[in-house]
Amino acid sequence: MREYVTNALVLSLTPTGEQDGRVALFSEHLGRVSAKATSIRKISSKLAGHVQPLNFVTVRLVETGGLQVADAISTGRLPVAALPALRLLAVVAPEWNADPRLWAFVHSAAVSVRSILGAAGFDPAQAACVSCGKREPEYFSLADASFICAACLPPAHARDSFVGVD
Secondary structure, three states, X not given: OEEEEEEEEXXXXXXXXXXXXXXXXXXXXXXXXXXXXXXXXXXXXXXXXOOOOOEEEEEEEEEOOOEEEEEEEEEEEOOHHHHHHHHHHHHHXXXXXXOHHHHHHHHOOOXXXXXXXXXXXXXXXXXXXXXXXXXXXXXXXXXXXXXXXXXXXXXXXXXXXEEEOO
């Protein structure tokens, strides 16, 4: 049984079963990981308030057939305006591979889609629309990690996998 203690940003919390959940984290020492949170949806859960999206936490993870959250304590919180950046981070952050530069951007107060794209190697200032070639496109596709301009953006019902570049 391995145990990890690291600082992390909670990217998402997805319900699984009746009371459990799966927590997606971007951690300082492990990169992006996903861990089971047992009984997280119980009213008496000690972890429920800590493992909410946008929270910075110090977390203890235990590896027993899979990763599980053993303990967590909140150490800070990003503003709600950072939600689009979290969606992006869940795609571009390396899984099980620490990225100190990306962690530094995320841990700073200036978290934005543009800063995360730049830190992950997708500089919006140097990008072009994948469809028409327009310089400095306004959107980034989470589905295929490409840039697209507003004129080439698909209809509203198909825009779930796109984030604005700011």
